[in-house]
Amino acid sequence: MDDGRIASPATERYARKKEAILAAATAILNRQGVKGMTLADVAAKVGLITTSVTYYYRKKDDLAAACFMRGVERFDALVGEAAKAPDASSRLLAFLDLHLDLNRRVRLGEAAPLTSFTEMRALKEPLRGSVQGAFNDLFRRVRGFFEGPEFDHLDKRDRNARTHLLLEQVFWSGSWLRRYDVDDYGRVRDKMYDILVNGLAPKGAGADAWAPLALPDPTPRSPDGQEWRETFLVAATRLINQRGYRGASVEDISAQLNVTKGSFYHHHEDKDALVVECFERTFAVTRKAQADARALTGNSWEQLSAATAALVAYQLSDHGPLLRASSMGALPIEIRHEMAQGYNRGSERFAAIISDGVAEGSVRAVDPMIAAHMINSMLNAAASLGVWVPGLEREDAARLFARPLLTGLFSS
Numbered sequence: 001m002d003d004g005r006i007a008s009p010a011t012e013r014y015a016r017k018k019e020a021i022l023a024a025a026t027a028i029l030n031r032q033g034v035k036g037m038t039l040a041d042v043a044a045k046v047g048l049i050t051t052s053v054t055y056y057y058r059k060k061d062d063l064a065a066a067c068f069m070r071g072v073e074r075f076d077a078l079v080g081e082a083a084k085a086p087d088a089s090s091r092l093l094a095f096l097d098l099h100l101d102l103n104r105r106v107r108l109g110e111a112a113p114l115t116s117f118t119e120m121r122a123l124k125e126p127l128r129g130s131v132q133g134a135f136n137d138l139f140r141r142v143r144g145f146f147e148g149p150e151f152d153h154l155d156k157r158d159r160n161a162r163t164h165l166l167l168e169q170v171f172w173s174g175s176w177l178r179r180y181d182v183d184d185y186g187r188v189r190d191k192m193y194d195i196l197v198n199g200l201a202p203k204g205a206g207a208d209a210w211a212p213l214a215l216p217d218p219t220p221r222s223p224d225g226q227e228w229r230e231t232f233l234v235a236a237t238r239l240i241n242q243r244g245y246r247g248a249s250v251e252d253i254s255a256q257l258n259v260t261k262g263s264f265y266h267h268h269e270d271k272d273a274l275v276v277e278c279f280e281r282t283f284a285v286t287r288k289a290q291a292d293a294r295a296l297t298g299n300s301w302e303q304l305s306a307a308t309a310a311l312v313a314y315q316l317s318d319h320g321p322l323l324r325a326s327s328m329g330a331l332p333i334e335i336r337h338e339m340a341q342g343y344n345r346g347s348e349r350f351a352a353i354i355s356d357g358v359a360e361g362s363v364r365a366v367d368p369m370i371a372a373h374m375i376n377s378m379l380n381a382a383a384s385l386g387v388w389v390p391g392l393e394r395e396d397a398a399r400l401f402a403r404p405l406l407t408g409l410f411s412s
Contacts, residue, residue, distance in 0.1 A: 023112035035246035071115025168381035212309035218288035300357030309398035
């Protein structure tokens with residue numbers, strides 16, 4: 001006689017409905033953030049009334065936290081499977097392969113959407129602490145990819161920085177993978193793996209090639225009499241990066257600057273206008289650093305390392321950080337498209353430098369566009385590098401974070 005328990009039809013229905021709610025909520029959470037997600041929106045997406053959703057999740061924050069926890073569980077499963085591989089390189093390849101396969105199934109509608117973790121800090125306590133604790137455990141397991149005798153040359157700061165770099169490459173790949181057909185994912189995986197392991201430096205150069213030249217400060221100059229504008233945009237960018245677009249209210253931004261809400265509207269029509277200006281400032285900083293690097297008399301490798309080093313350091317400067325790309329998701333569709341084009345132009349400029357470098361032999365033969373997307377992912381992630389490397393000095397940021405991408409994750 002079989003003693004195994006058989007789930008009742010009611011239990012199975014409950015589980016299926018709960019999964020449907022989590023999938024719907026994750027899609028809305030990714031687009032609108034914790035503040036913008038409502039139980040009513042989630043209920044409508046799964047054909048329920050709001051009170052039916054509260055049977056599963058009493059409050060909106062409970063549901064948001066459940067989405068984050070499910071996201072951690074899914075990535076943790078990938079890490080656990082990849083960790084079975086015999087060495088660091090094969091673990092990395094397995095991790096990328098598993099992630100791209102999961103992303104492919106999401107694209108085909110065979111799996112629930114992947115969770116974006118950019119707004120974890122928008123949760124209220126104690127939920128935020130629980131979710132952050134689970135994410136920290138995931139982070140430590142991925143850091144295990146960089147542990148063992150072959151990594152004795154790396155200290156804890158190096159391992160933490162490279163773990164953050166790897167995770168963000170995986171998380172942020174969703175923002176550019178849709179440019180490729182799912183049939184091309186095998187090639188994308190191979191190109192990503194090649195860049196992560198071997199970097200962009202010419203073959204044989206290794207970490208010794210990293211000697212970025214200094215560039216001028218890329219901060220845009222404010223028109224005479226409008227120096228206050230830079231202060232305003234920096235404060236708004238920091239708050240939006242921390243709390244998300246919807247989580248950073250006009251009142252919060254005004255309070256950060258010790259000005260009235262009326263003063264805010266004197267200078268900006270609405271919050272959308274402010275976010276657009278923050279994005280345009282971010283694009284201007286990136287464009288200036290790229291142009292200054294292009295003006296160097298050195299080769300394309302020297303231009304690329306100078307631009308990336310300058311932009312990573314800028315993230316930790318008094319004028320940083322740059323606005324994270326995740327803030328685009330909550331903008332109205334027409335504005336969102338325009339801002340996406342701004343990011344694409346930045347990627348295309350990096351791709352042009354890389355392409356020229358491949359042609360002249362100063363950059364290793366890589367896929368220029370995939371490499372450019374990965375550089376942009378790294379620059380986005382640099383805004384939160386200090387969370388994982390406490391006490392990080394601006395002068396050390398590029399060495400810890402840009403260099404491993406450009407010379408290889410496993411380099412010294």
